Amino acid sequence: MTAPRTVAVIVGSLRKGSFSRITAKALESLAPAHLKLEIVEIGDLALYNEDVEKEGAPVAWTTFREQVRAADAVLFVTPEYNRSVPGALKNAIDVGSRPYGKSAWAGKPGAVVSVSPGAMGAFGANHHLRQSLVFLDVAAMQQPEAYVGQIATLFDESGQITNEGTKGFLTGFMASFATWIEAVIGR
Amino acid sequence: MTAPRTVAVIVGSLRKGSFSRITAKALESLAPAHLKLEIVEIGDLALYNEDVEKEGAPVAWTTFREQVRAADAVLFVTPEYNRSVPGALKNAIDVGSRPYGKSAWAGKPGAVVSVSPGAMGAFGANHHLRQSLVFLDVAAMQQPEAYVGQIATLFDESGQITNEGTKGFLTGFMASFATWIEAVIGR
Amino acid sequence: MTAPRTVAVIVGSLRKGSFSRITAKALESLAPAHLKLEIVEIGDLALYNEDVEKEGAPVAWTTFREQVRAADAVLFVTPEYNRSVPGALKNAIDVGSRPYGKSAWAGKPGAVVSVSPGAMGAFGANHHLRQSLVFLDVAAMQQPEAYVGQIATLFDESGQITNEGTKGFLTGFMASFATWIEAVIGR
Amino acid sequence: MTAPRTVAVIVGSLRKGSFSRITAKALESLAPAHLKLEIVEIGDLALYNEDVEKEGAPVAWTTFREQVRAADAVLFVTPEYNRSVPGALKNAIDVGSRPYGKSAWAGKPGAVVSVSPGAMGAFGANHHLRQSLVFLDVAAMQQPEAYVGQIATLFDESGQITNEGTKGFLTGFMASFATWIEAVIGR
Numbered sequence: 001m002t003a004p005r006t007v008a009v010i011v012g013s014l015r016k017g018s019f020s021r022i023t024a025k026a027l028e029s030l031a032p033a034h035l036k037l038e039i040v041e042i043g044d045l046a047l048y049n050e051d052v053e054k055e056g057a058p059v060a061w062t063t064f065r066e067q068v069r070a071a072d073a074v075l076f077v078t079p080e081y082n083r084s085v086p087g088a089l090k091n092a093i094d095v096g097s098r099p100y101g102k103s104a105w106a107g108k109p110g111a112v113v114s115v116s117p118g119a120m121g122a123f124g125a126n127h128h129l130r131q132s133l134v135f136l137d138v139a140a141m142q143q144p145e146a147y148v149g150q151i152a153t154l155f156d157e158s159g160q161i162t163n164e165g166t167k168g169f170l171t172g173f174m175a176s177f178a179t180w181i182e183a184v185i186g187r
Numbered sequence: 188m189t190a191p192r193t194v195a196v197i198v199g200s201l202r203k204g205s206f207s208r209i210t211a212k213a214l215e216s217l218a219p220a221h222l223k224l225e226i227v228e229i230g231d232l233a234l235y236n237e238d239v240e241k242e243g244a245p246v247a248w249t250t251f252r253e254q255v256r257a258a259d260a261v262l263f264v265t266p267e268y269n270r271s272v273p274g275a276l277k278n279a280i281d282v283g284s285r286p287y288g289k290s291a292w293a294g295k296p297g298a299v300v301s302v303s304p305g306a307m308g309a310f311g312a313n314h315h316l317r318q319s320l321v322f323l324d325v326a327a328m329q330q331p332e333a334y335v336g337q338i339a340t341l342f343d344e345s346g347q348i349t350n351e352g353t354k355g356f357l358t359g360f361m362a363s364f365a366t367w368i369e370a371v372i373g374r
Numbered sequence: 375m376t377a378p379r380t381v382a383v384i385v386g387s388l389r390k391g392s393f394s395r396i397t398a399k400a401l402e403s404l405a406p407a408h409l410k411l412e413i414v415e416i417g418d419l420a421l422y423n424e425d426v427e428k429e430g431a432p433v434a435w436t437t438f439r440e441q442v443r444a445a446d447a448v449l450f451v452t453p454e455y456n457r458s459v460p461g462a463l464k465n466a467i468d469v470g471s472r473p474y475g476k477s478a479w480a481g482k483p484g485a486v487v488s489v490s491p492g493a494m495g496a497f498g499a500n501h502h503l504r505q506s507l508v509f510l511d512v513a514a515m516q517q518p519e520a521y522v523g524q525i526a527t528l529f530d531e532s533g534q535i536t537n538e539g540t541k542g543f544l545t546g547f548m549a550s551f552a553t554w555i556e557a558v559i560g561r
Numbered sequence: 562m563t564a565p566r567t568v569a570v571i572v573g574s575l576r577k578g579s580f581s582r583i584t585a586k587a588l589e590s591l592a593p594a595h596l597k598l599e600i601v602e603i604g605d606l607a608l609y610n611e612d613v614e615k616e617g618a619p620v621a622w623t624t625f626r627e628q629v630r631a632a633d634a635v636l637f638v639t640p641e642y643n644r645s646v647p648g649a650l651k652n653a654i655d656v657g658s659r660p661y662g663k664s665a666w667a668g669k670p671g672a673v674v675s676v677s678p679g680a681m682g683a684f685g686a687n688h689h690l691r692q693s694l695v696f697l698d699v700a701a702m703q704q705p706e707a708y709v710g711q712i713a714t715l716f717d718e719s720g721q722i723t724n725e726g727t728k729g730f731l732t733g734f735m736a737s738f739a740t741w742i743e744a745v746i747g748r
Contacts, residue, residue: 014236047230047275048268049201081235082319083501084271087281088234091274119523123497127457127692128271128315134691134703135270143698149493179748187744270688306710310684314505314644321504324517329508336680370561374553388610417608421649422642423575455609457696458645458689461652462608468648502645502689509644 002034005181008071012078012089012125014043019115019151022159023170024077027113030167031174035181037075040067042092053099061095068096068104073181074138076129077113080122085129093132103136109184110138111177113146113170121147141180144173189221192368195258199265199276199312201230206302206338209346210357211264214300217354218361222368224262227254229279240286248282255283255291260368261325263316264300267309272316280319290323296371297325298364300333300357308334328367331360376408379555382445386452386463386499388417393489393525396533398451401487404541405548409555411449414441416466427473435469442470442478447555448512450503451487454496459503467506477510483558484512485551487520487544495521515554520547563595566742569632573639573650573686575604580676580712583720584731585638588674591728592735596742598636601628603653614660622656629657629665634742635699637690638674641683646690654693664697670745671699672738674707674731682708702741705734 009027013020021039028037044060046052053061068074078089085093096104112129114122126147133140146169148154154163161167196214200207208226215224231247233239240248255261265276272280283291299316301309313334320327333356335341341350348354383401387394395413402411418434420426427435442448452463459467470478486503488496500521507514520543522528528537535541570588574581582600589598605621607613614622629635639650646654657665673690675683687708694701707730709715715724722728 014234015238043234043236045234047201047232047234047278048273049230049275051202081277081281082284083322084277084315084319086235087274087276087278088236089274090268090271090277091234094268094274097269119493120495120497120521121493123494124318124501127498127695128318130691130695131311131315131688132269132271134688134701134706137704139700139703140695142695142700145695147494183744183748186747187740306680307682307684307708308680310681311688314508314685317504317508318501321501321514321516321519326513326516327508329513330511332508334681366561370557373560374557388608389612417610419608421575421604421606421608421652422647423604423649425576455651455655456658456693458651458693460609461648461650461655462610463648464642464645464651465608465648468642471643498692502692505685505689506643506645 002182004034004036005072006070007035007037007073007075008068009037009039009075009077010042010089010092011039012076012086014088018079020077020079022155023113023115023148023151025159026161027075027077027170027174030171032178035174035178040064042088045092045095047091048094048098064092065096065104071108072185073109074105075111075113075177077115078122078125078129079115080125083124085125093136097136105136105138108138109181111141111180113148115148115151117150117152119149121149123147139184141177144176146173189369191221191223192259193257194222194224194260194262195227195255196224196262196264197229197276197279198226199263199273201275205266207264207266209342210300210302210335210338212346213348214262214264214357214361217358219365222361222365227251229275232279232282234278235281235285251279252283252291258295259372260296261292262298262300262364264302265309265312265316266302267312270311272312280323284323292323292325295325296368298328298367300335302335302338304339306336308336310334326371328364331363333360376556378408378410379446380444381409381411381447381449382414382442383411383449383451384416384463384466385413386450386460388462392453393491394451394453396529397487397489397522397525399533400535401449401451401544401548404545406552409548409552414438416462419466419469421465422468422472438466439470439478445482446559447483448479449485449487449551451489452496452499452503453489454499457498459499467510471510479510479512482512483555485515485554487522487547489522489525491526493523495523497521513558515551518547518550563743565595565597566633567631568596568598568634568636569601569629570598570636570638571603571650571653572600573637573647575649579640581638581640583716584674584676584709584712586720587722588636588638588731588735591732593739596735596739601625603649606653606656608652609655609659625653626657626665632669633746634670635666636672636674636738638676639683639686639690640676641686644685646686654697658697666697666699669699670742672702672741674709676709676712678713680710682710684708700745702738705737707734
C-alpha cells in the first residue's frame with residue numbers, strides 16, 4: 001500500500017471553462033487513489049517584480065509558495081500561447097522560484113500535460129516549460145509524454161472524457177506519474 | 188536620408204533599476220538618429236484571460252496594443268527567468284497578440300537583446316522569445332545576435348556604458364537593426 | 375517580371391521514398407515559375423570533423439558548400455527524429471557552416487517545412503532548425519509556418535498531392551517565400 | 562557499499578583532441594569509484610537511413626546499440642555547433658533509437674555536460690539534447706546543470722583540470738549523478 005501523496009496542479013489558462021482546467025479535473029478522477037490532486041490557483045498572482053519582493057511580498061505570492069512547497073509533487077496542465085507557455089503560467093513559475101535560494105519548486109517530482117484545440121498538442125508550451133523545470137530542479141517525467149490535441153472533441157458537457165483512447169492514455173499517464181513520484185521522493 | 192522610424196522597446200524586467208532598462212536606454216542613445224526608441228511599459232498589464240477580454244478589455248491592454256501597433260518596429264531587451272522569458276514579458280506578448288486575428292505584432296520587424304548578470308547572456312530567454320516571434324510574424328533580425336553577459340560590470344552609475352567593446356557592439360547592432368527594419372518594411 | 379531565383383532544397387530524410395522528398399518535389403511544382411528549386415543531396419557527407427577539415431576537406435563537403443553558396447535561397451523540408459532535426463540534416467548544416475568564417479549559408483533567405491506521419495507536424499524539428507538558422511544568418515520566413523501532419527495521407531502513388539487544402543496551403547507558402555526572398559535579397 | 566555501475570559516455574566532437582573528450586576523461590577520474598565510465602565512439606556511424614536498416618544494419622550501428630544497451634547509464638559531453646548539438650551526436654542518438662520499438666536508450670538515467678570555448682557553455686546544445694532525451698525516455702538529471710564555458714583555459718597540457726573551482730564543481734556533478742542513477746534504476 002502506497003502512502004498518500006499530494007499533487008499541486010497548475011493550470012495554464014485562466015479561463016473558467018478552459019480545456020486545461022477540465023483536463024486537470026479529469027486527471028484527478030483518473031489518478032491512482034493515493035494521489036490527491038489539488039489545483040493551486042495562479043490568476044491572482046501579481047506580475048513578479050523584485051522591487052515588490054523587497055517591499056514585502058503580496059499575500060497571494062506567499063500563499064502560492066506555501067501551497068506549492070506543501071505538495072509532494074507538481075503537475076502542469078497547459079495550453080500553448082504564441083508557441084510557448086502562457087504568461088500567467090510563466091509568472092507563477094517565477095513567483096514560486098523566489099526569493100533567491102528559497103524556491104518552492106526545488107526537488108519535487110513533476111509532470112507536464114499540454115493541450116490544444118488543434119492537432120499539435122501544444123508541443124511548444126510543453127518543451128519550453130520543461131526547459132524551466134531543469135533550472136527549477138523539478139524532476140519531470142519523460143515518458144509518457146502528453147500532447148493532447150483536438151481537446152474540444154474529447155469531453156462531454158459535464159466534463160467527462162468521452163474518448164476511450166484518451167481516457168486510457170491519461171489513466172496510464174497518471175499511473176506512470178505515481179511510480180515516478182515514488183522514485184524521485186525515494187532518492 | 189532615411190525616414191524616421193519608431194521602435195517600441197519592450198523591457199522584460201519590471202524592476203525600476205533593472206539592467207534591461209538601463210540597456211534599453213543605452214540602446215536609444217547608440218541607435219542611428221532616424222530611429223526613435225520608446226519604452227512601452229508592461230508592468231500594469233493584467234494577466235491575459237480570455238474571459239476578461241469578452242467582458243471588455245482593460246484600458247491597460249488596449250493602450251498597450253495601440254502603442255505596439257503604432258510602432259514601425261519592436262525591440263525586446265530582457266533578462267532570463269528560470270531559463271525562459273520573464274512571465275511579465277510573456278504576458279505582454281500574449282496581451283498584444285489578442286483578440287484573435289487582431290494581433291498588434293503582426294508583420295513588424297524585430298530584434299532581441301538578452302542580458303544577464305552571469306556569463307550566459309540569457310540565451311534561454313533569447314531563443315524562447317524568438318520561437319514566439321515566429322508565430323507572431325515578427326521578422327526577427329538573425330545577426331548579430333545579442334547575448335550580453337556580465338551586465339552589472341558594463342555601466343557606470345549614471346547608466347553610461349563604460350565598456351568600449353560593448354559600446355561598439357551595441358552600436359553595430361542598432362545599425363544592423365536599422366537596415367533590417369527597412370528591408371522588412373519594404374517587402 | 376521577377377528575376378529567376380535558385381533555391382537549394384535540403385531534404386532531412388535519406389530514405390529514397392521519404393515523405394520529405396515527395397513533399398520537396400511537390401513544392402517545386404507549386405512554386406512561382408521564377409523560383410528554380412533543386413535538391414542538394416546530403417547523404418554522402420561524412421560526419422563533420424575539424425581534424426578532417428585540416429587534412430583536406432572531402433570532395434563531397436566542398437561540392438555541397440559550393441551548391442549551397444551558389445543558390446539564392448534555401449528551403450528545408452524535414453521530418454523529426456527524436457524531437458529534433460535528423461542527424462543527417464544537422465550534419466549538413468555543420469558541414470555547410472565551415473570552415474570558420476566561410477559559411478555557405480550566410481545571409482540567404484530561408485524557409486522551413488516540417489512533415490510528420492502523425493499529428494504534430496514535426497514541430498520540434500522545425501524550431502530546433504530555426505534556432506540554428508539564427509546563428510547561420512539565414513533569414514527564415516516566419517509566416518506562414520508549415521507543420522504538415524498526417525503526411526502519408528496527402529499524396530497519391532505518383533507523388534501528386536491529393537488533398538486540396540494542403541495543395542492550396544503549400545502554394546500560398548511558396549508564394550510567400552518568393553516575396554520573402556526578394557525582401558531579404560534586396561536589403 | 563554501492564554496486565558498480567557502467568556509464569556509457571558519448572562525446573559530441575569527433576576531433577581527437579577535443580575539449581569534450583578531455584572533459585569526458587576528467588569526469589572519469591572525478592567520478593565516485595563505483596561508476597565505470599567508458600567512451601562509446603560515434604565517429605564511424607554511417608548517417609541513419611531507414612533504407613539501410615532494412616537492407617541490414619551496418620556492424621558499426623549494431624555494435625553501438627549493444628554498447629549503449631549494456632550500460633547502466635549514459636553521460637553526454639558535447640560542444641555546440643550552430644546553436645544545437647553536433648550532427649555527429651544527433652546521428653548517434655538517431656542510430657541508437659532504432660529500429661522502431663527497440664531503442665537502446667530507453668529507461669536509462671542520463672546527464673548532460675556542455676562545453677564551449679566562449680562564455681555561454683553551449684546552452685543551446687545542452688537543451689536541444691534534453692528535448693531529445695524526453696522522447697528517448699532517458700531520465701536526465703536536472704541539477705546541477707553543467708554549462709562549462711572558457712573550456713580552453715581549464716586544463717593543463719596533460720588534460721588535468723587546473724581550475725580548482727571547475728574541479729570541485731565537476732566532482733559534485735558526478736556525485737549527484739551517482740545518486741540520480743540509483744534513484745532511476747531503483748524505480
